[in-house]
């Protein structure tokens with residue numbers, strides 16, 4: 335026979351314990367159901383691509399690095415744009431524009447009749463780019479907030495799609511490259527600037543570099559072929575792709 339005080343104890347505490355336990359158990363099951371499949375999908379689709387580790391996007395908090403003065407000598411932006419011979423009046427996209435280091439220079443090259451679509455997944459980067467546009471009174475750049483799965487590029491519009499230090503950060507390379515391909519005009523060019531993965535002396539993390547073999551094996555099956563590889567920069571290479579079956583127009 336259970337003594338009365340214990341019965342009383344049970345009557346008081348069991349309902350109080352029962353409700354939080356049931357709520358806790360339901361929450362645990364929900365968390366399992368909703369978070370596990372997402373976590374494993376992320377691991378499979380956005381951490382590696384064809385054996386290459388995908389770099390996480392460079393945070394806007396490190397944006398100062400994009401404005402470092404030695405970029406002029408290591409990346410030679412004006413010479414790069416000279417080599418690309420961008421025509422006035424062109425429509426170009428600076429994909430993963432960051433603070434607009436290349437967008438502002440592209441805006442000068444395409445002139446008032448041309449336009450620069452400057453995309454990024456981080457609104458803070460685009461806010462810094464917009465500040466620069468206001469300060470320099472530039473009107474032919476359109477900052478566009480995109481997502482890792484939606485490049486937000488209009489179809490059949492671009493003469494050139496430029497990605498400077500961006501390709502290795504794409505979380506969904508196949509989707510993004512497919513969208514870029516659709517956005518390029520038939521003779522449009524896709525241009526990547528990437529740190530050379532073949533050179534172990536370049537002081538940058540391996541996932542921020544790519545080899546030419548990797549770039550070709552990842553991008554050519556998506557309907558592009560290499561038109562040119564420019565190797566004049568000390569640490570980076572410029573790879574120019576055309577859409578398969580198309581001819582260079584610029």
Ligand SMILES: C[S@@+](CC[C@H](N)C(=O)[O-])C[C@H]1O[C@@H](n2cnc3c(N)ncnc32)[C@H](O)[C@@H]1O
Pocket residue numbers: 391392400429430431432433434435436453454455456459480481482483497498499500503504505510
């Ligand atoms: C290393 S920064 C380079 C910025 C700029 N291209 C430059 O050279 O100064 C890489 C940028 O790519 C952006 N990014 C990463 N993945 C992206 C994606 N799928 N679409 C557009 N931008 C992306 C990041 O948010 C970041 O601003």
